[in-house]
Amino acid sequence: MTMATSSKTNVAPKAHFGNVLRSEWIKFTSVRSTMWCLGTFFLLMVGFSALFCAITVNQWAKHLEEVINFDPVTASLAGVTMGSLAIGVLGVLMVTAEYGSGSIRSTFAAVPRRSQVLIAKVLVLAASVGVVAVVAEVIAFFLGQAILGSSKGHGHFITLGPVTVADHPPSVSLSDPGVVSALGATVSYLVCLALLTAGLGFLIRHTAGAISAFVGILFPLFLLVVLLPAAFRDRLEKFLPLQIQQSVVASKPLQGTPVLSTWHGIVVMALYAAVLLGVGAVLLERRDA
Amino acid sequence: MITVTGLTKSYGDKVAVNDLSFTVRDGAVTGFLGPNGSGKSTTMRVMLGLDRPTSGEVLIDGKPFRASASPLRHVGALLDAHAIHPGRTAYKHLWSLAASNGIPRSRVDEVLQLVGLTSTAKKRTGGFSLGMGQRLGIAAAMLGDPSVLLFDEPVNGLDPEGIVWVRTLLRNLAAEGRTVFVSSHLMAEMAITADYLVVIGNGTLKAETTVDGFIAEHTTERVHVQSPDLEQLASLLRNQGATTTSSEGQLTVEGMKAPAIGEIAAANSIVLHELSPVVASLEEAFMELTSDAVEFHGQDGTNK
Numbered sequence: 091m092t093m094a095t096s097s098k099t100n101v102a103p104k105a106h107f108g109n110v111l112r113s114e115w116i117k118f119t120s121v122r123s124t125m126w127c128l129g130t131f132f133l134l135m136v137g138f139s140a141l142f143c144a145i146t147v148n149q150w151a152k153h154l155e156e157v158i159n160f161d162p163v164t165a166s167l168a169g170v171t172m173g174s175l176a177i178g179v180l181g182v183l184m185v186t187a188e189y190g191s192g193s194i195r196s197t198f199a200a201v202p203r204r205s206q207v208l209i210a211k212v213l214v215l216a217a218s219v220g221v222v223a224v225v226a227e228v229i230a231f232f233l234g235q236a237i238l239g240s241s242k243g244h245g246h247f248i249t250l251g252p253v254t255v256a257d258h259p260p261s262v263s264l265s266d267p268g269v270v271s272a273l274g275a276t277v278s279y280l281v282c283l284a285l286l287t288a289g290l291g292f293l294i295r296h297t298a299g300a301i302s303a304f305v306g307i308l309f310p311l312f313l314l315v316v317l318l319p320a321a322f323r324d325r326l327e328k329f330l331p332l333q334i335q336q337s338v339v340a341s342k343p344l345q346g347t348p349v350l351s352t353w354h355g356i357v358v359m360a361l362y363a364a365v366l367l368g369v370g371a372v373l374l375e376r377r378d379a
Numbered sequence: 380m381i382t383v384t385g386l387t388k389s390y391g392d393k394v395a396v397n398d399l400s401f402t403v404r405d406g407a408v409t410g411f412l413g414p415n416g417s418g419k420s421t422t423m424r425v426m427l428g429l430d431r432p433t434s435g436e437v438l439i440d441g442k443p444f445r446a447s448a449s450p451l452r453h454v455g456a457l458l459d460a461h462a463i464h465p466g467r468t469a470y471k472h473l474w475s476l477a478a479s480n481g482i483p484r485s486r487v488d489e490v491l492q493l494v495g496l497t498s499t500a501k502k503r504t505g506g507f508s509l510g511m512g513q514r515l516g517i518a519a520a521m522l523g524d525p526s527v528l529l530f531d532e533p534v535n536g537l538d539p540e541g542i543v544w545v546r547t548l549l550r551n552l553a554a555e556g557r558t559v560f561v562s563s564h565l566m567a568e569m570a571i572t573a574d575y576l577v578v579i580g581n582g583t584l585k586a587e588t589t590v591d592g593f594i595a596e597h598t599t600e601r602v603h604v605q606s607p608d609l610e611q612l613a614s615l616l617r618n619q620g621a622t623t624t625s626s627e628g629q630l631t632v633e634g635m636k637a638p639a640i641g642e643i644a645a646a647n648s649i650v651l652h653e654l655s656p657v658v659a660s661l662e663e664a665f666m667e668l669t670s671d672a673v674e675f676h677g678q679d680g681t682n683k
C-alpha cells in the first residue's frame with residue numbers, strides 16, 4: 091500500500107450542476123435495478139401489446155361493446171398499464187435505494203445543495219424513460235398494427251345488433267389522424283408517472299412504502315372513486331392517473347366515460363409530479379438526511 | 380479547523396447532543412471518544428450538514444459546511460462504511476462521487492490503490508467484508524484530497540495490518556497539516572494515534588485535552604508490590620497515608636510513589652520482590668470519566 095495521500099492536480103473548480111448530473115447518470119446506469127425495470131417495461135409494453143392485438147384478431151366481433159369502441163392505437167399500446175408499473179418502480183427505486191442503503195449521506199456530503207441532486211435525478215429519469223418509452227412504443231405500435239392488419243378476413247361483414255362491421259379488425263398507419271399525438275402523449279404520460287413516483291420516493295424515503303403508495307394511487311384509489319355516488323365519481327374519476335392513461339393512449343375521443351382531453355390529462359399528470367417533487371424538494375432541505 | 384459551538388441536537392424527546400462546544404485543530408489528530416449512544420456519530424452528521432442542529436452551530440474553517448463550493452475537496456468523511464448501494468461496484472461508487480465534484484476519474488484509481496482495493500474495485504460492494512467496506516469508505520473520504528477529514532470508527536472491522544495502516548495514514552494526514560477528527564472505541568489505538576482528545580458522555584462534553592493530560596488527570600497512580608512480609612509492609616504504608624489492597628500475594632498501593640515505598644521498606648528491613656509503578660491506560664481514564672454516562676451496560680455472562 092502506498093502512503094501517498096495527495097494527488098498533484100488540486101485545482102478547485104466551482105460546484106457545477108453538470109457535475110451533479112453526470113454523477114446521477116453514473117449512479118443510475120451502475121445498478122442492475124435500472125436495467126431490470128427498463129427491460130421489464132420494454133417487454134411488457136411490446137409483448138403484452140402484441141398479445142392483445144393477436145387476441146383481438148382471434149376474437150374479433152364477438153362483443154358489440156369492444157367493436158364500437160375499438161381503437162387500433164389503443165390496442166397496440168395495451169401493454170402500457172402493466173409497463174407503467176415497472177416505470178413506477180424505477181422512479182421510486184432511483185430515490186429510495188439511496189435512502190435504504192444510507193448512501194444518500196455520501197451523496198449529500200458530496201453535494202450539500204440537495205435540490206441539485208433532486209433536479210439531476212429528475213432529468214436523468216425523465217430522459218431515460220422518455221427515450222426507452224419512445225423506442226418501446228414505436229415497436230409496439232408497428233408490431234401491433236402488423237398483427238391487426240395480418241387478418242384480411244373474407245371480405246364479409248358481420249352484423250352485431252345495431253352495427254355492421256368488417257370481419258377483421260382495422261389497423262392504422264403512423265400518418266393517420268391522432269396516431270402520432272397518441273404516441274407522444276403516452277410517452278409524456280410515462281415520463282410524468284416516473285417523476286411522480288420519484289416524488290413519492292423523496293417524500294416517503296422507504297422503498298416498500300413508496301411502491302405501495304404508487305400502486306395504491308393507481309388501483310385502489312381508482313376502485314374507491316368508482317364506488318362513489320355518480321355525481322362525485324364523474325367529477326373525480328377523470329383526474330385519476332389510470333383514467334388519464336385511457337384517454338392518452340387513444341387516437342380518438344373516448345365514448346361513455348368522462349375523461350379529460352389527452353393533453354389536459356398530460357398537464358394534470360405533470361402537475362401531480364410537480365407538486366410531489368416540489369413538496370419533496372422542500373422537505374429534502376428541511377429533514378435530516 | 381472545526382469549531383463546534385453550543386451544539387444541541389434532539390430527535391423528538393431524545394437529546395442526542397447537549398450544548399456541546401469544542402474545537403478540532405489543524406495539523407493534529409483529534410480523537411473523539413464516548414460510550415455507545417453518547418452522540419459521536421450525531422455530532423459528525425451535524426458537522427457535515429446532514430442533520431440540522433436543534434441549536435448551536437458547527438463551522439469548518441469559519442463557514443458552515445453546506446456553504447462549501449467544492450465539498451469533497453474541503454471535507455472528506457467516512458461515516459458509515461456500509462452505507463453503500465450493495466449492487467454498485469466500488470469503482471462506480473467512487474466514480475459517481477468524484478464526478479459530482481468534478482474530480483478527475485484518474486483520482487479514483489489513486490484512492491483505490493491507496494486503500495488496497497484495486498483488485499476488487501470492479502466487484503459489487505454487497506459482497507464486501509466489514510474491513511473492505513471500511514477501506515472503501517476511507518477511499519471515498521480521500522477522493523477530493525481534502526484539508527479536513529472526519530472518520531467515524533475507521534478501524535472497526537480492520538485486520539491488525541489494516542489498523543496499523545489507518546494509524547499511519549491518520550498520522551501522515553495530520554503531519555501534512557490537515558485537520559483529522561476520528562472517533563473510536565479502541566482506546567489503546569487512540570492513545571497512540573491521537574494528539575488531542577474530545578470526550579463526551581450523554582451528549583455533553585466531559586473533557587477536551589491532550590492524550591497524556593487526560594490520562595494523568597483521570598487516573599490515580601498505583602504501584603504493585605510483592606514481599607514476603609506483605610502484611611507488615613501494608614500496615615506501615617497505611618500509617619504513612621497510602622491506601623492498599625492485596626490480592627494473591629500482591630499489594631496494590633495508591634497515594635504513594637514507588638521510591639517512597641522502597642525507602643519505607645528499606646528503613647524497616649523488609650525484603651521487596653517487586654516494586655513496579657503501573658502505567659495507567661487511556662482505557663482506565665476513559666472508564667473512570669464516563670462511568671456515570673454509560674447508557675448501555677452489558678453483563679459479564681457469569682451467573683453469580
Ligand SMILES: Nc1ncnc2c1ncn2[C@@H]1O[C@H](COP(=O)(O)OP(=O)(O)OP(=O)(O)O)[C@@H](O)[C@H]1O
Pocket residue numbers: 390393394395413414415416417418419420421422
Ligand atoms: N436519527 C435518529 N433518530 C432518533 N434518535 C437518534 C437518531 N440518531 C441518533 N439517535 C440517538 O441519539 C443518541 C446518540 O447516537 P449516536 O449514534 O450519535 O451515538 P454514538 O456516540 O455514535 O454511539 P456509538 O458509539 O454506538 O456509535 C442515541 O441515543 C441514539 O439512539
Ligand SMILES: [Mg+2]
Pocket residue numbers: 419420421531
Ligand atoms: Mg456512532
